[in-house]
Amino acid sequence: MSALLYRRPWIRLVLLLLPAVVWLVIVYLGSIVGLLRYSFWSLNDFTGTLNRTLTLSTYQTLVTDPTNRDIVVRTVGLAASVTVMCGILAFPLAYYMARYATPRMKTVLYLAVIMPLWSSYLVRALSWRQILAEEGVLLWALRKVNLEGVVDVILTAPLVGGTSLIASKFSLILVFTYLWLPFMILPLETALERVPRSFLEASSDLGARPGLTFRRVVIPLAKPGLVAGSIFTFSLTLGDFILPTMFGGSEFILGQQVFVQQGVVGNDPLAAAFTLVAMVIMVIYLLAARRAGAFEAL
Amino acid sequence: MSRRDGRAGVGLRLAAFAVMGFLYLPLGIIVLYAFTTQETSFTFPPPGLTTRWFGVAFGLDDMWEALYLSVRVAALATVVALALGGLLAAAVYRARFFGRDALAFVVVLPIALPGIVTGIALRSTFAEAEVPFGFWTIVIGHATFCIVIVYNNVVARLRRMSPNLVEASGDLGATGWQTFRWVIWPNLATAVLAGGILAFALSFDEIIVTTFTSAQDPTLPIWIFNSLFRPRNRPVTNVVALLAVAMTFVPLLVAQLLTRDRTQVGAAREVR
Numbered sequence: 001m002s003a004l005l006y007r008r009p010w011i012r013l014v015l016l017l018l019p020a021v022v023w024l025v026i027v028y029l030g031s032i033v034g035l036l037r038y039s040f041w042s043l044n045d046f047t048g049t050l051n052r053t054l055t056l057s058t059y060q061t062l063v064t065d066p067t068n069r070d071i072v073v074r075t076v077g078l079a080a081s082v083t084v085m086c087g088i089l090a091f092p093l094a095y096y097m098a099r100y101a102t103p104r105m106k107t108v109l110y111l112a113v114i115m116p117l118w119s120s121y122l123v124r125a126l127s128w129r130q131i132l133a134e135e136g137v138l139l140w141a142l143r144k145v146n147l148e149g150v151v152d153v154i155l156t157a158p159l160v161g162g163t164s165l166i167a168s169k170f171s172l173i174l175v176f177t178y179l180w181l182p183f184m185i186l187p188l189e190t191a192l193e194r195v196p197r198s199f200l201e202a203s204s205d206l207g208a209r210p211g212l213t214f215r216r217v218v219i220p221l222a223k224p225g226l227v228a229g230s231i232f233t234f235s236l237t238l239g240d241f242i243l244p245t246m247f248g249g250s251e252f253i254l255g256q257q258v259f260v261q262q263g264v265v266g267n268d269p270l271a272a273a274f275t276l277v278a279m280v281i282m283v284i285y286l287l288a289a290r291r292a293g294a295f296e297a298l
Numbered sequence: 299m300s301r302r303d304g305r306a307g308v309g310l311r312l313a314a315f316a317v318m319g320f321l322y323l324p325l326g327i328i329v330l331y332a333f334t335t336q337e338t339s340f341t342f343p344p345p346g347l348t349t350r351w352f353g354v355a356f357g358l359d360d361m362w363e364a365l366y367l368s369v370r371v372a373a374l375a376t377v378v379a380l381a382l383g384g385l386l387a388a389a390v391y392r393a394r395f396f397g398r399d400a401l402a403f404v405v406v407l408p409i410a411l412p413g414i415v416t417g418i419a420l421r422s423t424f425a426e427a428e429v430p431f432g433f434w435t436i437v438i439g440h441a442t443f444c445i446v447i448v449y450n451n452v453v454a455r456l457r458r459m460s461p462n463l464v465e466a467s468g469d470l471g472a473t474g475w476q477t478f479r480w481v482i483w484p485n486l487a488t489a490v491l492a493g494g495i496l497a498f499a500l501s502f503d504e505i506i507v508t509t510f511t512s513a514q515d516p517t518l519p520i521w522i523f524n525s526l527f528r529p530r531n532r533p534v535t536n537v538v539a540l541l542a543v544a545m546t547f548v549p550l551l552v553a554q555l556l557t558r559d560r561t562q563v564g565a566a567r568e569v570r
Contacts, residue, residue, distance in 0.1 A: 009393070016389035017401075020382040020445065024404050028442050031419035038422065089320070092313030100306040109318075111554055116321055118496065118550045120503040122519045123539040126526065127324035130331050130536075135341040137327060181321065231410075239412015242505055242523065255414050259509075262418055272422075275415055282411060 039272035050268065058269040062277070068257070068270075072277060075254040077159075078173065079237040083184075083230045085177040090184035090229065095218075097185075098192035110189075117182045125243055128175045132165040132247075139165070162249045172248030176237050183236070184229035191225025192218070224293040231289050238278050254278055325543070332536035338529060355537035364521035365541070371433065371517060372501035375440035379497045382441070383448030384490060390449075391456040408443040416442060417510030424511070431513040439511035440504060444497035451493035451557065452486065459485050488556040495553035499546040518542055 041050055042057045062068045097109050116124065131137045142148045154170050155161050162168025195218060203213040241255035252260070254274060262271035306314070335346035355361060386405065390398060408416050420439050429435060459482075467477040505519040516524060522542065525535045 013389055013393050013395060016385045020386035020389075020405075021401065023382055023442070024401075024407075024445065027423075027438070028408060028416070028419075029404060031423040032415065034426065035419040035422045089317055092310055093317040096306055096310055096314035100310075111551070112318065113321070114554065115547070115550060116325075118499050118503075119546055120519065120522075120539070120542050122503070122505055122522050123328060123543055124324055126522065126535065126539055127327045129526070130327050130340040131324060133340040135339055137342040140342040178320065178324065181317075185317075235410065235412055239414040240506070241414060242509075246526065255412065258414055258418060262421070268422065271418060275418055278412055279415060286410075 035272050036276055037272075038268045039270075039276050041269050043267050043269055048266065058273045061270065062273050068274075071252050071254055071257050071274075074251065075238060076281065078169075078176070078253060079234045081173050082176040082180065082237045083233040085173060086181050086184040086229065086233045087188075087226050089177065089181055090188050094185050094188040094192055094225075097189045098195070099197075110186075113182045113185050121179060122242070124179060125175055125246055128171070128178065129166060129246060132171055134164065166247055167249045169248050172244060175243060175247055176233075176240070179243070180233040180236055183232035184226075187228035188222060188225040191222045191228075195221045227289045227292040231286065234285055235282055238281060328536050328539050328543070332533055332540055334533055337531055337533070340532070351531070351533040351537045354531060355534045355541075358534070360516075361518075361521060361538055364516050364518045367433070367515055368502055368518040371436050371440060372498045374437045375444050375501040376494050376498045378437070378441035379444035379448045380490065380494050383445045383493065383497075384452055386445070387449050387452035387456060391453050392461065405446045405449055409446055413443075413504075413506035414510075417507040420507070421510040431511065432515070435511040435513075436508055436517065439507045440501040443504075443507065444501055447497045447500060448490070448493035451489045451496070454557075455486055455489035492553040492556040495549045495556075499550050499553075502546055503542070 038050075039058055040054050040056070041052050042055050043049070044051050093109075093113070097106055101109055133139075139148065139151065142150060151165060155163070155165070155168055157170075160168060160170040160173065162170070165171055199217055199221070200213055203217045204210070208216065239255050240253075241259040244253050244256050254277070258271045258274045258278075261267045261274065330344065331340055332351060333347040333349065334340070334344035335348050336344065386401075390402060417439065420435070420442070424431060424435050463481050463485075464477055467481045472480070503519055505517075505523060508517050508520060512520065518538070519542070522535060522538055525538070
């Protein structure tokens with residue numbers, strides 16, 4: 001038996017491959033193709049039944065209806081804000097880990113960063129509802145230092161405002177940033193580790209101040225890591241529909257629209273069309289990321 | 299930035315420390331409010347502390363049912379992922395064949411694409427095939443995104459293993475089974491175990507795909523989510539949340555210590 005398998009490696013290969021290929025290609029990819037089919041069908045406006053003839057009318061609705069357009073723009077804006085915030089917050093910790101932490105310390109920090117990633121997403125979101133509550137920790141702390149005015153400034157600000165902290169877009173961005181931050185720290189740390197110390201010394205020997213060295217040497221070399229991390233922060237924000245029900249008021253983002261159209265309204269074609277929009281945005285993003293060298297930093 | 303004494307500046311150390319605090323403070327809040335005496339609000343500091351919510355939470359039958367469902371789903375999804383991911387890793391790591399790169403790409407898709415895509419795609423397929431929603435549909439959904447976790451772990455370990463070992467074993471007269479049992483498996487065991495633990499944790503906490511593939515019975519994350527919108531006994535949610543964290547935290551720590559390499563970065567999701 002084993003001799004046969006050794007002489008005819010392709011038999012072995014087929015046997016090994018078959019289960020996973022069946023599962024991933026037929027069940028998974030098949031499902032996605034099956035879903036996308038719906039987006040080229042339409043819903044009869046009067047009876048609400050599915051009309052299985054090929055049409056682009058669903059996409060026409062998606063593009064011409066300002067509500068739908070707003071959802072796409074809002075979602076991309078949100079994903080971009082979350083990505084930028086993650087990049088800013090990840091930098092100090094990633095830089096410290098890459099440049100200064102002892103190997104032992106680095107292991108500890110690495111574990112500390114990765115653990116929240118694998119622990120419950122929902123639990124971590126839940127804690128922010130309690131932090132941002134009217135009587136919660138954040139407002140308590142701000143009152144202690146007489147900075148509660150900051151909250152009013154945030155709530156009345158355009159784009160990030162809202163009726164209360166929990167219902168503000170600011171919170172939505174903040175909690176998304178919190179949830180996806182480790183995804184940014186890890187690849188960024190890997191990229192920063194590869195920045196040769198001699199480059200920084202050379203830069204300073206040539207008279208560059210720390211700020212200039214940072215902008216002209218560190219940032220460009222860290223770019224692949226930043227882009228690699230942004231793939232996760234962007235993609236995960238794009239498809240989420242749980243968090244926007246917990247934070248950020250009543251304006252829909254893309255994930256919610258898919259969820260509501262499919263589950264509540266029963267408009268499968270529109271839900272499928274929005275899914276395709278999310279996939280297209282992600283594919284464009286991935287292609288751009290590959291050009292930026294992000295795949296080598298993953 | 300480039301101080302030559304090899305120590306970080308005060309500003310950088312403070313900032314790094316603050317980011318770490320940002321990551322962990324919210325978990326502390328969950329613990330704190332599991333003990334608060336208030337039923338409906340989250341006043342800080344809590345007016346008093348009590349352990350009675352633990353009794354209330356542990357007395358809830360629907361919570362135990364949700365926990366039991368989550369454990370069963372995660373266990374079975376892990377078994378499927380171990381089988382499929384393990385076999386796939388064994389096929390892909392040395393062989394060159396048509397479509398190999400495409401296949402490696404497809405494995406990653408369930409975690410690279412937004413979870414909602416996987417969820418809604420599977421839902422429409424189940425509906426069309428008239429598969430009743432419930433335990434099995436949740437397992438299928440979870441196994442789909444768990445395969446990559448096992449695959450990544452095992453493939454990384456196989457790549458570090460010298461192919462000479464297998465050939466030497468064969469040359470010395472070992473059968474295929476003996477080679478696997480005494481040469482390959484000892485090298486592979488911790489990677490398989492770690493992959494399994496990570497897959498279990500990922501499945502146990504998943505909510506996005508689950509929302510689309512489950513019927514009425516909630517998994518534990520869905521139970522927690524639903525309880526967010528119940529006005530009373532808020533601290534009970536925190537108690538259950540703590541339980542959920544504890545269920546995954548220790549095994550995850552073990553998994554990380556077992557692998558000690560950095561293959562998880564691309565494999566992690568929320569995901570969830």
